[in-house]
Amino acid sequence: MTYGETAVRQTVDRLLRDHRDLDAAADGALDSLDQFHIGGAGAVELLIPTLALTPGDVVLDVGSGFGGPARQIARRTGNHVVGIDITPSYVDAARDLTARAGLGDLVQFRAGDIAGFQPDPPFDAAITMHVQMNVRDKTTWFRHIAERLAPGARLALWEVCQPHQADLPWPMPWSLDGTDSFVVSADTLLGSVKDAGFTEVEWTNESTWVQGWITRTFADGLPAGPALPMLLDDGYTRVINYATALADGSLEVWRGCFTKDADQA
Numbered sequence: 001m002t003y004g005e006t007a008v009r010q011t012v013d014r015l016l017r018d019h020r021d022l023d024a025a026a027d028g029a030l031d032s033l034d035q036f037h038i039g040g041a042g043a044v045e046l047l048i049p050t051l052a053l054t055p056g057d058v059v060l061d062v063g064s065g066f067g068g069p070a071r072q073i074a075r076r077t078g079n080h081v082v083g084i085d086i087t088p089s090y091v092d093a094a095r096d097l098t099a100r101a102g103l104g105d106l107v108q109f110r111a112g113d114i115a116g117f118q119p120d121p122p123f124d125a126a127i128t129m130h131v132q133m134n135v136r137d138k139t140t141w142f143r144h145i146a147e148r149l150a151p152g153a154r155l156a157l158w159e160v161c162q163p164h165q166a167d168l169p170w171p172m173p174w175s176l177d178g179t180d181s182f183v184v185s186a187d188t189l190l191g192s193v194k195d196a197g198f199t200e201v202e203w204t205n206e207s208t209w210v211q212g213w214i215t216r217t218f219a220d221g222l223p224a225g226p227a228l229p230m231l232l233d234d235g236y237t238r239v240i241n242y243a244t245a246l247a248d249g250s251l252e253v254w255r256g257c258f259t260k261d262a263d264q265a
């Protein structure tokens, strides 16, 4: 089962004990560990300005994983961020890392499905990074996100798309065997987001940026210290397969910015 790692917090604890030189509270110290998408912290930096946040805005992170993006947004902007994720052990790790970072006042996480989440008041902005590939009915899922946002709120996406139908090498970061993978083309994904009640501000193929990021990040081999694959079952194979599919064009990475339509409830 993908996302079946049950002892993530314990693994984080062991990795940090093995690397006592690392200050988990320092900005960027855990970027190699807690950003569960291609492009790392740099990808989050691309999304932050598109959210057009103002003081007091509260941001929703859907499928928040280990919480790296949520903490980064809070650090950069001072805004409150709420992450929601369906994997309880990931939420447990995200809370632990947030406490270690001293960001507990700004960043909270909850375990569950966006469909059953009833925030009051609605959020002022949202992000979701590398999650919709696990969702079969994307329009309904994005509609659930829209329902949790204020009219005019921004939604920023960082997404994997598949330009042509082709067999992918499994396992991938979001699926161990392909049975829970629902990757679609950029056009199809864009249609689902719009059908859910969002208006496009920007929809950009960032695959070239991603290739540059991979080259820069791994130019001298694997980064030293705790790294994301150490938290995942078959982690290194998943990351290598993903990088290979991006390099040969089987997969692309798209960045989106949308606003929730004013007439959406």
Ligand SMILES: C[S@@+](CC[C@H](N)C(=O)[O-])C[C@H]1O[C@@H](n2cnc3c(N)ncnc32)[C@H](O)[C@@H]1O
Pocket (backbone or CB within 6 Å): 003, 034, 035, 036, 037, 062, 063, 064, 065, 066, 067, 068, 069, 084, 085, 086, 087, 090, 112, 113, 114, 128, 129, 130, 131, 134, 135, 173, 174
């Ligand atoms: C590849 S990780 C990305 C995590 C995070 N967004 C990041 O970029 O660091 C995908 C995450 O989506 C979560 N997920 C998968 N399907 C979901 C759903 N329907 N609702 C909420 N979270 C989901 C998984 O538990 C996992 O934490």
